[in-house]
Amino acid sequence: MKPRLVIPLALCAALAAAGCGSSKKSSSNNAATPPPSSAPSTTTTPAQKGGGGSKLQLAADASGQLLFDKTSLSGKAGKITLDMSNPAPVPHGIAVKGNGIQQKGPTVSQGSSSTVTVTLKPGKYEFYCPVDGHEAAGMKGTLTVK
Ligand SMILES: [Cu+2]
Structure with a gap:
């Protein structure tokens, strides 16, 4: 056998x-x-792919207050770019933190824009100004990612 x-x-x-x-x-x-x-x-989805992720726009308060023009933003999970224009005579920047993410964009002066690109999972994050004291003064908001 x-x-x-x-x-x-x-x-x-x-x-x-x-x-x-x-x-x-x-x-x-x-x-x-x-x-x-x-x-x-x-x-x-190619229509969305063309953008290479989503872009969220906001601006610093033009009168120089330590605020953004938005206190909440929402975007789709994946690559998200926050683009903040700074019309104020005060340097500002844009940054994102939360859920282990911490990414800061450059601090820019009047007339320029600060951008930061992050890859985010669904959840809640905070966007804020990384200039000393600005976040504490209220220059922040909630970024909701779905
Ligand atoms: Cu600021």
Whole structure:
């Protein structure tokens, strides 16, 4: 019994070595085929992909108060860029923190914009001005990511 089993097995193994490689490839091709059928649903998103993530705009208070013009922002999970323009005669910047994230944009003077790009998961974050004392004075808001 044993010899008979060993030989067929050895032959099978030899054949399988050659056959397996191609059969595995074709089976992995088959496995890769289903995703494209679900891909059409993603074809509705290229419009958003074109932006390379979402961009949220805000501005510092033009009169020089330590405030942003918004106290809440919301965006989609993924890459988010906060773009803050600074019309005030006071240097300001934009930064994001929360859930282990802490990213600061540059501090810019009047007429310039500070941007910061972060990749965020759904949750609540804080956006604030990284200039000393500004956050404490109220230059902050909530960023909700969905
Ligand atoms: Cu500030």
